[in-house]
Amino acid sequence: MAAQTLLSSAAASSSLSSSFEDGESTKNVSFLSAFSPAALHCNGRSNRRISSKKTQVVRCSVKTQEEQIYATQVKRNPNFAKLQAGYLFPEIGRRRAAHIAKHPDAKVISLGIGDTTEPIPSVITDGMKNKAHGLSTLEGYSGYGAEQGEGPLRTAIQQLYSKISPHTGVKPNEVFVSDGAKCDIARLQMMFGSDVTIAVQDPSYPAYVDSSVMMGQTGLYQTHSQQYSKIHYMKCSPENDFFPDLSSTPRTDIIFFCSPNNPTGAAATFQQLEELVSFAKRNGSIIVYDSAYSIYITDDSRPKSIYEIPGARKVAIEISSFSKFAGFTGVRLGWTVVPEELMYADGSPLGEPFPVIKDFNRVMTTSFNGASNIAQAGGLACLSEEGWKAMEDLVGFYRENVSILVTALKSVGLTTYGGENAPYVWVHFPGQSSWDVFAKILEEANIVTTPGSGFGPGGEGFVRISAFGHRENILEAAERLKKLFG
Amino acid sequence: MAAQTLLSSAAASSSLSSSFEDGESTKNVSFLSAFSPAALHCNGRSNRRISSKKTQVVRCSVKTQEEQIYATQVKRNPNFAKLQAGYLFPEIGRRRAAHIAKHPDAKVISLGIGDTTEPIPSVITDGMKNKAHGLSTLEGYSGYGAEQGEGPLRTAIQQLYSKISPHTGVKPNEVFVSDGAKCDIARLQMMFGSDVTIAVQDPSYPAYVDSSVMMGQTGLYQTHSQQYSKIHYMKCSPENDFFPDLSSTPRTDIIFFCSPNNPTGAAATFQQLEELVSFAKRNGSIIVYDSAYSIYITDDSRPKSIYEIPGARKVAIEISSFSKFAGFTGVRLGWTVVPEELMYADGSPLGEPFPVIKDFNRVMTTSFNGASNIAQAGGLACLSEEGWKAMEDLVGFYRENVSILVTALKSVGLTTYGGENAPYVWVHFPGQSSWDVFAKILEEANIVTTPGSGFGPGGEGFVRISAFGHRENILEAAERLKKLFG
Numbered sequence: 001m002a003a004q005t006l007l008s009s010a011a012a013s014s015s016l017s018s019s020f021e022d023g024e025s026t027k028n029v030s031f032l033s034a035f036s037p038a039a040l041h042c043n044g045r046s047n048r049r050i051s052s053k054k055t056q057v058v059r060c061s062v063k064t065q066e067e068q069i070y071a072t073q074v075k076r077n078p079n080f081a082k083l084q085a086g087y088l089f090p091e092i093g094r095r096r097a098a099h100i101a102k103h104p105d106a107k108v109i110s111l112g113i114g115d116t117t118e119p120i121p122s123v124i125t126d127g128m129k130n131k132a133h134g135l136s137t138l139e140g141y142s143g144y145g146a147e148q149g150e151g152p153l154r155t156a157i158q159q160l161y162s163k164i165s166p167h168t169g170v171k172p173n174e175v176f177v178s179d180g181a182k183c184d185i186a187r188l189q190m191m192f193g194s195d196v197t198i199a200v201q202d203p204s205y206p207a208y209v210d211s212s213v214m215m216g217q218t219g220l221y222q223t224h225s226q227q228y229s230k231i232h233y234m235k236c237s238p239e240n241d242f243f244p245d246l247s248s249t250p251r252t253d254i255i256f257f258c259s260p261n262n263p264t265g266a267a268a269t270f271q272q273l274e275e276l277v278s279f280a281k282r283n284g285s286i287i288v289y290d291s292a293y294s295i296y297i298t299d300d301s302r303p304k305s306i307y308e309i310p311g312a313r314k315v316a317i318e319i320s321s322f323s324k325f326a327g328f329t330g331v332r333l334g335w336t337v338v339p340e341e342l343m344y345a346d347g348s349p350l351g352e353p354f355p356v357i358k359d360f361n362r363v364m365t366t367s368f369n370g371a372s373n374i375a376q377a378g379g380l381a382c383l384s385e386e387g388w389k390a391m392e393d394l395v396g397f398y399r400e401n402v403s404i405l406v407t408a409l410k411s412v413g414l415t416t417y418g419g420e421n422a423p424y425v426w427v428h429f430p431g432q433s434s435w436d437v438f439a440k441i442l443e444e445a446n447i448v449t450t451p452g453s454g455f456g457p458g459g460e461g462f463v464r465i466s467a468f469g470h471r472e473n474i475l476e477a478a479e480r481l482k483k484l485f486g
Numbered sequence: 487m488a489a490q491t492l493l494s495s496a497a498a499s500s501s502l503s504s505s506f507e508d509g510e511s512t513k514n515v516s517f518l519s520a521f522s523p524a525a526l527h528c529n530g531r532s533n534r535r536i537s538s539k540k541t542q543v544v545r546c547s548v549k550t551q552e553e554q555i556y557a558t559q560v561k562r563n564p565n566f567a568k569l570q571a572g573y574l575f576p577e578i579g580r581r582r583a584a585h586i587a588k589h590p591d592a593k594v595i596s597l598g599i600g601d602t603t604e605p606i607p608s609v610i611t612d613g614m615k616n617k618a619h620g621l622s623t624l625e626g627y628s629g630y631g632a633e634q635g636e637g638p639l640r641t642a643i644q645q646l647y648s649k650i651s652p653h654t655g656v657k658p659n660e661v662f663v664s665d666g667a668k669c670d671i672a673r674l675q676m677m678f679g680s681d682v683t684i685a686v687q688d689p690s691y692p693a694y695v696d697s698s699v700m701m702g703q704t705g706l707y708q709t710h711s712q713q714y715s716k717i718h719y720m721k722c723s724p725e726n727d728f729f730p731d732l733s734s735t736p737r738t739d740i741i742f743f744c745s746p747n748n749p750t751g752a753a754a755t756f757q758q759l760e761e762l763v764s765f766a767k768r769n770g771s772i773i774v775y776d777s778a779y780s781i782y783i784t785d786d787s788r789p790k791s792i793y794e795i796p797g798a799r800k801v802a803i804e805i806s807s808f809s810k811f812a813g814f815t816g817v818r819l820g821w822t823v824v825p826e827e828l829m830y831a832d833g834s835p836l837g838e839p840f841p842v843i844k845d846f847n848r849v850m851t852t853s854f855n856g857a858s859n860i861a862q863a864g865g866l867a868c869l870s871e872e873g874w875k876a877m878e879d880l881v882g883f884y885r886e887n888v889s890i891l892v893t894a895l896k897s898v899g900l901t902t903y904g905g906e907n908a909p910y911v912w913v914h915f916p917g918q919s920s921w922d923v924f925a926k927i928l929e930e931a932n933i934v935t936t937p938g939s940g941f942g943p944g945g946e947g948f949v950r951i952s953a954f955g956h957r958e959n960i961l962e963a964a965e966r967l968k969k970l971f972g
Contacts, residue, residue, distance in 0.1 A: 069839075070767070070800050070827075070829070071770075071829035071830065071831055071839035072766075072770045072771065072772055072800075072801060072828070072829060072830065072831060073737075073739075073769065073770025073771070073831050074678075074682060074739040074740070074771065074772050074830055074831060075681065075682075075739075075830060075831055075832055075833070076830035076831075076832055076833025076840050076845065077677060077678060077679030077681070077845065078679070078681075079679060080677070080679075080833070080845045080848060081833055083848060090851055113630065115629040115630045116629045117627070117629065118627070119621065119622050119623055119624055119626075119627045120621045120622055120627070122622040124622075125618050125619060125621050125622040126622075128618035128621075128860060129615045129618045129619055132611050132614035132615045132618055132860065132864075133611060133615055135605065135606045135611050135614075135813075135816075135817070136605050136606050136607065136608040136610075136611040136612075137605055138605055140605075141603070141604070141605045141606070141813070142816050143601040143602045143603065143813065143815035143816050143954075144599065144601045144815045144816060145816055179665055179818075179855070179857075179858070180855050182852075182853065182854070182855045183853060183854055183855060185853070186673075186676070186852070186853030186854070187672075190672065190676060190700060190701070191563060191566070192560075192563060193563030193564070193565060193566075193702065194680065194702070195561065195563070195564075196560065196561075206852075207852060207853070210852045211852060211853055214676060214848075214849070214852065214853070215676070216680070251559075253559075253560040253561075254560070281556070283559065284557075284558045284559025284560065285558065285559070285560065286558055314556050314558075315558060327621075327627070327629065329629035329630045329855075330621075330628050330629050330630060330631055330856070330858070331621070331858055331859060331860060332665075332855060332856065332858045332859075341556075342558070343556070343557035343558060344557065344558065344560055344561060344562035345557055345558060345559045345560060345561055346561055346562055347561070347562025347566070347567055353557035354562050359562065359563065362566060362569060362700075363700070365576060366672070366692075366693060366696045366697060366700065367668065367669060367671070367672030367693070367697055367700070368668070368669055368672070369665070369666050369668045369669060369815075369818060370816070370818065371665075371818070371858075372665070372816070372817055372818045372857075372858040372860065372861050373816035373817060373818075374614060374618065374817060374858065374860050374861065375858050375860070378618075468629075
């Protein structure tokens with residue numbers, strides 16, 4: 001049994017139960033069953049009937065203890081061991097479920113995970129219905145599409161950029177259609193590899209940091225600072241108008257920057273983004289600019305795309321998504337723009353600069369197979385004249401929600417940020433623990449929010465409230481919050 | 487300009503044009519335009535009108551040469567530089583396009599990339615239409631779903647395994663629904679990380695090797711052997727019934743194994759897979775078993791799932807897909823099974839074995855956001871009683887196609903493999919170059935095939951012919967092939 005690892009079941013179950021905490025949907029994984037596969041060797045069907053280890057040992061006494069606790073000789077990827085606890089939102093889901101289990105009659109309102117709640121305008125779903133129907137006909141059927149997305153959709157997205165500003169200069173072949181920004185973040189990280197250094201806004205969307213850890217770009221998690229070593233956390237707080245102090249920011253290869261920001265709701269100004277682009281250019285860094293919430297910008301002094309800033313094509317990739325534009329959180333459709341001018345320092349056969357777009361194209365063709373053609377039909381419908389109007393109405397609805405929440409929170413003297421150009425309100429509870437405030441709001445008002453510290457140490461003392469909800473729930477939540485904090 | 491890299495435009499364009507070869511859809515990327523961003527600084531719109539470098543310099547003479555050839559200081563991921571040429575299928579697409587450009591009137595039949603051609607049965611598209619419609623209603627709308635897939639679909643897939651055999655033992659929580667097997671391969675590689683060693687069948691589906699190279703698991707490409715160093719290529723040829731000689735196969739951490747095989751069409755027997763599982767178990771390896779073509783198996787002596795083999799739950803992950811089951815190549819839906827019993831050698835806080843399922847769950851929740859809910863509704867319809875029947879009819883149609891092709895090829899004395907339990911025919915041209923045969927068939931019969939060597943050096947001397955096509959095209963192709971080789 002040279003190549004097998006043995007362990008005592010007791011030790012295994014204790015170490016497992018303390019470290020398995022990812023995702024609601026796998027919480028029914030039984031650790032005991034993970035250690036009782038021996039039944040499979042006795043009788044394929046008996047495995048299901050075995051409910052305890054004791055029973056199993058009796059039934060399968062011919063199997064040795066070694067057989068029962070087999071492990072492969074493959075070492076776990078050490079980068080995964082660095083990851084702290086679960087991904088934020090499954091963790092919140094678990095706390096929500098525990099609350100509901102404890103208070104089964106509570107009318108819980110979920111303003112935690114930023115999940116859209118309103119139906120998709122039918123002008124858009126009709127596009128998807130027609131495509132789905134077409135797939136059942138000889139004329140309408142299509143198989144594999146280009147991994148980079150269908151031509152008409154790439155062009156429509158390029159035209160969206162032209163509409164934002166004639167200065168963006170985005171070309172159709174620079175637009176890569178995908179199944180969402182979160183997925184593109186992972187693919188970008190796979191492309192950058194393990195040797196790059198990164199900076200993130202603090203607080204920020206957890207996927208930037210977690211994907212960086214997975215790819216081995218970081219050191220260990222530092223309990224005292226609540227940061228991973230080798231990542232630079234750019235503090236964004238009311239003191240600096242939620243824009244990092246770049247004069248004290250070290251150079252990194254990659255800078256993740258989200259505007260309007262998730263979670264703070266802050267949208268950077270032209271001046272701030274010019275400063276960012278100039279900083280990146282001076283340092284030879286690449287900005288990964290997340291504009292997934294740009295449609296919520298109402299204020300003309302704030303760019304909707306990084307490419308509105310002169311020179312950005314040389315330093316920035318932009319990721320975006322239909323999720324919060326059109327309620328496509330479940331439909332799954334996003335895109336990434338990689339300008340032709342964006343160059344690595346080296347990488348060509350003679351060691352000269354190499355276009356990033358070529359490697360991104362390679363990632364997309366090798367590890368992706370295109371977004372669903374039905375979702376792409378939906379995206380095309382979103383960008384039709386009628387679809388765009390319907391989408392703006394939908395966004396307008398959520399904007400009204402934000403305004404209701406902000407008014408309520410301010411009326412009881414709370415300090416709020418964001419909300420004006422974003423579907424999130426960032427509520428300040430100075431000196432308090434985010435998780436404590438989260439627990440208090442859940443416990444006493446039956447409202448699920450998101451603790452700010454879940455987005456990084458810079459989020460401590462804040463709670464994010466999402467404006468994605470049915471109107472009656474938003475109104476009810478506003479009342480409950482006023483009562484709780486009034 | 488300390489942090490900027492300068493290069494001479496001439497050097498840059500020469501190195502670029504020789505190394506840019508990925509993907510048809512980016513072939514319109516202009517290298518010249520990649521080096522003429524200065525126009526952006528003069529006038530956002532003028533960029534489009536500039537068609538040559540010379541024009542640009544005249545227009546923007548205020549800009550320095552340095553501005554025009556800016557590169558970041560980010561180093562290219564060296565693993566990407568190891569990748570050879572383009573991904574196989576875009577390369578074939580390019581040759582096809584060149585042929586058509588040369589012979590615009592040729593009636594080209596595409597039996598190259600294994601792309602489904604027949605409409606999806608309406609019982610399945612109706613499921614998707616209904617879901618799309620539902621998204622426009624308050625009752626039917628849903629946003630983010632579980633990253634691991636919707637409960638009913640996970641259960642339906644688990645039931646599919648029960649139907650295959652009561653011995654598979656797959657549980658719903660072990661099923662991770664995704665946007666396709668190719669995407670899951672990349673996510674599995676991200677999970678395994680850069681330190682594992684891998685083995686692949688030779689020939690094999692290129693995504694295993696290419697994703698391994700990207701993740702840094704390999705050394706450089708060796709021109710003499712046409713292999714990447716550090717990957718073990720398990721030769722699969724007529725001499726060994728397309729099953730590797732495991733007695734001469736070294737231990738690797740991961741073994742990619744596809745059955746029915748793409749490209750050879752060989753489906754492993756029970757005995758062969760028992761040997762494989764026992765080999766993996768002896769070595770403490772993890773098998774990544776690709777069963778994307780299992781529905782084409784007609785012969786009961788060949789398993790449709792690795793979990794039909796006793797003990798496989800301790801050593802194997804299985805990836806599969808609706809693409810070739812139901813014509814979902816464009817809809818995008820697949821799944822991966824990770825059994826609870828599958829353990830890394832280490833990784834728990836005390837250094838004891840750690841369940842692989844937990845890390846895969848983490849990858850899925852951090853770098854993926856669920857398959858499209860519309861595609862998932864389609865998957866559920868596929869697995870209904872009526873849907874399954876319709877799917878089997880569809881598969882039956884392609885099986886008839888295979889049989890037509892095999893009969894034609896054999897009638898002119900060619901030696902073929904595969905085809906019986908797979909939608910691919912693997913045609914032997916001993917002593918000839920695959921690309922030469924590919925070119926001959928394209929040039930003289932206007933049929934696109936796939937050169938065997940594109941799947942690895944072990945594919946040299948073979949050509950893969952796909953049976954995915956309209957019946958009249960298959961019949962026509964059969965006639966042309968008979969004429970060409972008769």
